[in-house]
Amino acid sequence: MKKTLLGFGIVAALTLSACSSGSDPQSASGTPSEITVFAAASLTEVFEDIADEFQNSDPDAPEVKFSFGGSSDLVSQITEGAPADVIATADEKTMGTLEGDDLLAGAPSMFASxxxxxxxxxxxxxxxxxxxxxxxxxxxxxxxxxxxxxxxxxxxxxxxxxxxxxxxxxxxxxxxxxxxxxxxxxxxxxxxxxxxxxxxxxxxxxxxxxxxxNKYPAATVRASEHQEQADSFVKFLGSDSAQKLLRDAGFAAA
CATH class of the missing domain: 3.40.190.10 (Periplasmic binding protein-like II)
Incomplete structure (x- = not known):
């Protein structure tokens, strides 16, 4: 099941709650049970469908919770320290702000246009x-x-x-x-x-x-504590099943 968060405040509150418990949620296999994805508003419905496919593809895949909004707002939140594992923006220039500030774990991957x-x-x-x-x-x-x-x-x-x-x-x-x-x-x-x-x-x-x-890039956030799982979600965006969902939603290939 997915959770959609409507803003930085809710994300931050959940993070503080998790910290107070002493540990991050874990699955039975010991991997984190949740990752947080910040994504452009235009990706709202299709990313929720992709998250379902992502979780169904692997029993150890973490639950995905989202914060959707304007790309520039999301980038500003991450720059200010908002807890996110993955960022997906609606253009390369906006993502370039995070890349230029060395806030990404690796080069962004283009997954749609x-x-x-x-x-x-x-x-x-x-x-x-x-x-x-x-x-x-x-x-x-x-x-x-x-x-x-x-x-x-x-x-x-x-x-x-x-x-x-x-x-x-x-x-x-x-x-x-x-x-x-x-x-x-x-x-x-x-x-x-x-x-x-x-x-x-x-x-x-x-x-x-x-x-x-407009080309859409996604990347793992450098400050993520779950980089392996975040990388898996970014990679999944290029999978056949994710690409089909994107095409069905009207997106073109990157």
Whole structure:
């Protein structure tokens, strides 16, 4: 069974509790029974499915608990000492911050890629066909420091599109939420976000999106006390079963 943690505070609290007991949870074989994975918000559903496959693949595999959020926020938390065993981000640049600060146990592994698209309200009531319809729309995007925001800025520059968003969100999940709640006419998200929206939004192809591809890296955190198990999870992301789940969720190969 997986556990999803919604933020650094909960993760930290659990860690303090574990420390007060005198030891980390152990499985019958003596290996740690849990690892903590920090992962980009766009990976939420598929990583939970991958964790199931990971645990089913080996009786000694640890339970995986998650903290999902904007990649830049997760990186900041690890930089400040948040306890994590694995980090998976939505672009290489964000992961590069940890690599540059020597906070990773090894070189990151690319396991998937993603492409931008446009999310519009169900039924597309504004009859939006692409970026030429942006003027006059309530458009939401990710903030520039977030991978989807950096990709959006790059896409706009390459395609000479002027952006005038009504808000900039800290995660792609928040962009999707604004559109599905009717608080925005359209939002720039990943193609995988449309797939996991359960019909609450519709997709409109974003012209020139193929010029900007985000690659997803994962790595073991140097401060992890369970590096062998963390390495196993990172390696599992490249397995046939994990790659199939990623493709089913709309991700492309790295």
């Amino acid at each position: 993603n492409t931008l698209t446009l999310a519009v309200a169900e039924g597309n009531p504004k009859s939006i066909e692409g970026s030429t319809d942006f003027p006059g729309l309530d458009l939401v995007v990710c903030a520039p420091q977030v991978p989807c925001g950096a990709a959006t800025q790059k896409w706009a520059e390459l395609n000479e599109v002027e952006l005038d968003p009504v808000s900039e969100e800290n995660s792609v999940t928040d962009v999707l939420g604004k559109v599905s709640a009717g608080q925005a006419d359209a939002g720039i998200v990943y193609v995988t976000d449309i797939a996991r929206a359960d019909g609450q939004v519709e997709q409109v192809d974003l012209d020139g999106a193929d010029k900007v591809i």
